[in-house]
Amino acid sequence: MVDQEYDEMMVRYLADMQEESRKRLAEAADLIAKFTALAASKGVILGAESFEYIQTTGIVAKAPGIARALLGPIRAERDGLLPFNEIGSRFPPSPHREGCFAGPDFILMAHPCYRRGMHPINNWAPRFIDLFWRFDGPSVEKYIALDEDRVQIDIDGLGYFEADTWYGAPFDEDIRNIKPGIVKLRPPMDLESRHVSLLFADTYCLDIKWSELDGIKTFQALEMKMENIRVEVGGQHYFPSRYLHAEFDLAANCFRHFDGAIQLFTEEEYFQRRDSDFNMTMKNPTHIKARSSKVFKINGPLKVEEWVDFCCHFYTANPLTFEYFSGGYPKQVTEILERIRDGLK
DSSP, X not given: OOHHHXXXXXXXXXXXXXXXXXXXXXXXXXXXXXXXXXXXXXXXXOOGGGEEEETTTEEEEEOTTHHHHHHOSOOOXXXXXXXXXXXXXXXXXXXXXXXXXXXXXXXXXXXXXXXGGGOTTSOBOXXXXXXXXXXXXXXXXXXXXXXXXXXXXXXXXXXXXXXXOOOOOOOOOOGGGOOSEEEEEOOOTTSOHHHHHHXXXXXXXXXXXXXXXXXXXXXXXXXXXXXXXXEEETTEEEEEEEEEEEEEETTTTEEEEEEEEEEEEOHHHHHHHTTSOTTHHHHOTTOOOOEEXXXXXXXXXXXXXXXXXXXXXXXXXXXXXXXXXXXXXXXXXXXXXXXXHHHHO
């Protein structure tokens, strides 16, 4: 398909989507009016521009802080995360929709960082949210970040399902035997950027660090994307990276804490950090400190296999995670790489 044909196709597609949105919003006029009154009773003033229809989600109301205003008073952690079970006691987690807390008049949603490409209009990336929603156990405390500025109001909508598969990596190494140190993983250097985008989800690198102190082995991982992946926050563009941190209790032989965050780098910080490693802050007097927001936390016993699954799905579609835990890429990625290289001969 030539560029002009593609551009024309995209124009038609966007026009169709806009028409579908206008139609859905018109059909939901009574629902929107009812919800507007409900929001006003909670101090949130909405206008016609506050509502949009998104194919992957449904009809959404948008306003700064709307989710917390409708949720009501709740104890937040120092890192800003909210207790999963306390939210669930008011708005039960939806059994049919991962990432959602369903109330009688609206649905609270998990933070948009869990969506494909970390973009709010996309569906959930497989399968971290599904795993997190289902995970439970004795002495386990879960905390989650919400989509603070959006709620879904068509609570009877069926949602939008995208079939996709991403597997956790096999891993049988004893955490106690992992030596402190740093690992940096990169996609193969002979790949073109379009192949990195296709096969490695636009990943530039995956940095991993293990350290140990007072009977606790600490894991850190940072996934940095290619420079074309940016997000806008407060009118400024940032380069988003996904960060994981975990603490393994050597005596108990299990993880006792696990959390994840989104780190936002300015352009200067991004290009300084991506070819460095976790020791950069100790070596570099500028001490790069990205803007960071926690997006989940688990306190309590966590088995190694559960932790590996969470890691693989937090870094969804990134074969570098699979490579770290298993020693190689998933079979389907290896096969595609072979075909690409055969075509270059």
